[in-house]
Amino acid sequence: xxxxxxxxxxxxxxxxxxxxxxxxxxxxxxxxxxxxxxxxxxxxxxxxxxxxxxxxxxxxxxxxxxxxxxxxxxxxxxxxxxxxxxxxxxxxxxxxxxxxxxxxxxxxxxxxxxxxxxxxxxxxxxxxxxxxxxxxxxxxxxxxxxxxxxxxxxxxxxxxxxxxxxxxxxxxxxxxxxxxxxxxxxxxxxxxxxxxxxxxxxxxxxxxxxxxxxxxxxxxxxxxxxxxxxxxxxxxxxxxxxxxxxxxxxxxxxxxxxxxxx
Numbered sequence: 001x002x003x004x005x006x007x008x009x010x011x012x013x014x015x016x017x018x019x020x021x022x023x024x025x026x027x028x029x030x031x032x033x034x035x036x037x038x039x040x041x042x043x044x045x046x047x048x049x050x051x052x053x054x055x056x057x058x059x060x061x062x063x064x065x066x067x068x069x070x071x072x073x074x075x076x077x078x079x080x081x082x083x084x085x086x087x088x089x090x091x092x093x094x095x096x097x098x099x100x101x102x103x104x105x106x107x108x109x110x111x112x113x114x115x116x117x118x119x120x121x122x123x124x125x126x127x128x129x130x131x132x133x134x135x136x137x138x139x140x141x142x143x144x145x146x147x148x149x150x151x152x153x154x155x156x157x158x159x160x161x162x163x164x165x166x167x168x169x170x171x172x173x174x175x176x177x178x179x180x181x182x183x184x185x186x187x188x189x190x191x192x193x194x195x196x197x198x199x200x201x202x203x204x205x206x207x208x209x210x211x212x213x214x215x216x217x218x219x220x221x222x223x224x225x226x227x228x229x230x231x232x233x234x235x236x237x238x239x240x241x242x243x244x245x246x247x248x249x250x251x252x253x254x255x256x257x258x259x260x261x262x
Contacts, residue, residue: 001096001106001154002179008074009067009158009177016066018049018169044169051169056124059171060112063160067110067177068093071158090144091134092155104153109182112160115174115204122161122207125191125199128182132196132229133238140242157182159200159207176204183220184210196229 017040024047031046033039043049053059068085071094075083081100086093092107113122129135134142138149159178164171182200185207191199201212214220231239 001101002156002181004101005071005108005156005158006179008071009179011074012067012070012177014063014066014170014172014175016052016062016170016172018044018051021048021050024048049169052171054164054166054171056112056114059114059164060160063112063162063172064093064110067158067160071108084146086146087144090146091130091149092146092152095146095152102153105147105151106154106156107149107152108156108158110158110160111200112162115161115163116202119163120204121202122200122204125187125189125202126159126185127191127197128157128186128200129198129224130196131190131198131224131227132231132235135198136225136229137239137242140239140246142242143238155182156180157185159185161204161207178207180207180210181217183212183214183217185212186214186220186224188213188223198224 015036020043027046027048031042033042040049052062072083072085075081075096078100080098082096082098084095084097086095092109094108094110096106096108097104109128111126111128113124113126115121116123134140134145134149141148157180159180161176161178162172163174165173185200187199187201189199191197201207206212212220214223
């Protein structure tokens with residue numbers, strides 16, 4: 001799965017040139033163009049192409065939607081491959097499965113980060129997981145997830161690192177895509193001071209090479225599952241509901257097995 005995903009990301013090109021506006025005060029018709037470059041120029045001149053947002057979260061959404069569409073189409077071209085999109089703000093962004101990927105389910109999450117002015121770090125720390133829900137209790141099926149965290153054979157991150165060009169409609173320049181297992185790029189720091197998020201290392205070289213703060217998956221999971229994340233009243237209520245449902249399901253399974261053995 002890892003090698004296939006890296007190969008596909010190597011083919012990806014960010015081709016979003018801006019936000020399309022149907023009409024403007026300076027538009028003229030008909031509009032003709034001999035190719036994509038001329039089309040973009042004509043759309044810009046006619047007031048049909050507006051800049052993408054500069055705000056990091058908004059621009060990250062555009063990048064993520066673009067590559068999720070690309071990877072989904074690539075997977076659908078493969079016989080016996082399955083792909084499923086996750087929900088907004090859920091985990092993961094994409095789920096792959098089927099015999100083409102060796103059976104089982106594979107979680108792929110997409111992250112976008114702006115380069116810092118020095119070009120050597122991300123401007124902010126990438127979020128790997130939400131630490132106080134599906135990651136901390138991986139056997140429960142949390143809202144916003146496709147299935148329990150522990151049911152995935154692999155977890156992979158697609159990291160899109162870009163330089164912001166405020167003068168360009170596309171905003172994105174020098175896009176680099178890195179694919180890594182999350183534990184390999186994890187830090188010992190949260191990515192937010194107000195939210196319960198697990199953060200990645202900020203060094204771009206470390207992201208490329210997979211040289212995070214942990215030497216093994218066991219060390220990563222041991223550290224972050226013991227981390228004293230805050231559990232809000234809402235999360236606590238969800239947890240109790242999920243534990244109750246799991247208890248009922250287990251009791252029903254026991255009853256079924258008892259009937260089968262009688």
